[in-house]
Amino acid sequence: MLRQDEFTTLSKMSFDVSEEQAIVLGQVDEICKEIRPIEDRCYLERRINDKVKPMFAKAHLLGLPVSRKYGDGQGADMVTYSLAIERIGREGTGMRTFFSVHMALGEMTIQHWGTEEQKGRFLTPATKGESIFAFGLTEPSAGSDPASLRTTFEEKGGRFVLTGQKMWISLGSTAKHVLIFAYPKGRREGMCAFVVDSSSPGFRAEMIKHKLGLPTSDTSTIYLDGVEASKEDMLGPPGKGMSVALSGLMNGRLSVAAGCVGVIQDCLDESVKYARVRVQHGKPIAGHQLVQRHVGLMSMNLEAAKLLLLKAAFTKQKYEEDPTNRALLEETDAAVTKAKYFAANASFDAANRAVQVFGANGYTFESRPARHLADTRVTMIYEGANEILEQKMALGSLGKEFAAYS
Ligand SMILES: Cc1cc2nc3c(=O)[nH]c(=O)nc-3n(C[C@H](O)[C@H](O)[C@H](O)COP(=O)(O)OP(=O)(O)OC[C@H]3O[C@@H](n4cnc5c(N)ncnc54)[C@H](O)[C@@H]3O)c2cc1C
Numbered sequence: 001m002l003r004q005d006e007f008t009t010l011s012k013m014s015f016d017v018s019e020e021q022a023i024v025l026g027q028v029d030e031i032c033k034e035i036r037p038i039e040d041r042c043y044l045e046r047r048i049n050d051k052v053k054p055m056f057a058k059a060h061l062l063g064l065p066v067s068r069k070y071g072d073g074q075g076a077d078m079v080t081y082s083l084a085i086e087r088i089g090r091e092g093t094g095m096r097t098f099f100s101v102h103m104a105l106g107e108m109t110i111q112h113w114g115t116e117e118q119k120g121r122f123l124t125p126a127t128k129g130e131s132i133f134a135f136g137l138t139e140p141s142a143g144s145d146p147a148s149l150r151t152t153f154e155e156k157g158g159r160f161v162l163t164g165q166k167m168w169i170s171l172g173s174t175a176k177h178v179l180i181f182a183y184p185k186g187r188r189e190g191m192c193a194f195v196v197d198s199s200s201p202g203f204r205a206e207m208i209k210h211k212l213g214l215p216t217s218d219t220s221t222i223y224l225d226g227v228e229a230s231k232e233d234m235l236g237p238p239g240k241g242m243s244v245a246l247s248g249l250m251n252g253r254l255s256v257a258a259g260c261v262g263v264i265q266d267c268l269d270e271s272v273k274y275a276r277v278r279v280q281h282g283k284p285i286a287g288h289q290l291v292q293r294h295v296g297l298m299s300m301n302l303e304a305a306k307l308l309l310l311k312a313a314f315t316k317q318k319y320e321e322d323p324t325n326r327a328l329l330e331e332t333d334a335a336v337t338k339a340k341y342f343a344a345n346a347s348f349d350a351a352n353r354a355v356q357v358f359g360a361n362g363y364t365f366e367s368r369p370a371r372h373l374a375d376t377r378v379t380m381i382y383e384g385a386n387e388i389l390e391q392k393m394a395l396g397s398l399g400k401e402f403a404a405y406s
Pocket of ligand 1: 168
């Protein structure tokens, strides 16, 4: 039996955008429209879009989820943040990845785990675009199993010295500050997280070439050859590196889910526009029932993905306001996992359908569906590959005692 206040909450559920949200989303929309031709050109020339940072920094949007106490922080709640990322996602997964990494994996993780001194030192410039974050967890032999990573640190003369290699790191060549996860030398437990300055001696990054998609986004290998960090650069308590990494990934997954909703929206919009004007067999293809099937399924998946996203964002907001509540953390983790999984797969399906609606005209990177098809594929791999998330979701029903691995 529901309590009276629960009935009231349920009946108050609203999908309307508030006045404040509308202002932020309006600003994001304006820049997205301005940046689209630049992103298009960069995509075809397969080069990084270096206008993303300055254009969003100028509009004070690089600190959207950060408290107003720091620099250009806007203090946006998780729903507003997600809606903004959804809008950016329509422009493509390459551009959206920049925001997911800088804001979700970087800013939000430091905001959660950082000391007051670290928040002031790292978040203030980050919100203004004066420094960009990257998140260095994956290594050549540690992907889905980050506990198997091999990067190490040792204490020397009151400082930490880090050695190892990180791979597939988004913004790895662009970032000023990189979150690096490492074990104490000679041990396989007690992982720690550090915020490493990429201008430190021994730090080298190299962009990965010939990717399937995301040509406008920097993905790099990072080499750490005795890179020094100070005691004040350790993020979170000693030995809690894995918890820092997992909470970062939860932030990242919400952001990926939001971006994928944007991709589905763009695929649907493009398909509707094209199907209305492309004439075959004497009428617009929009009038052919099998083409309508593609549009209908995209539109249903869009709504389902958006509902899962909103539930995840609402739940995460509640957790942000009550961060020691363990039950709320688990609820958020489950909701974010489902939203990310569904939206990632639905975005790939939408891109595939949109290419089909476009026919041969969808088989060129000059069309948006082709770019989405190549780019959104990664969302079924990064921030938790499909198979990992499927098992995570299953354990929510079966119970953790059935975990296939630890
Ligand atoms: C473009 C791009 C950007 C990225 N950005 C970042 C970044 O910024 N920071 C970062 O740290 N990482 C980043 N990554 C890495 C990404 O998070 C990893 O690729 C991901 O965690 C999967 O690891 P893997 O690629 O090593 O695959 P593997 O872990 O080797 O997995 C290969 C396959 O085996 C499956 N598999 C693995 N273990 C199991 C299991 N126990 N049960 C069932 N199936 C399993 C996987 O699901 C997958 O299908 C990025 C990757 C890409 C491609």
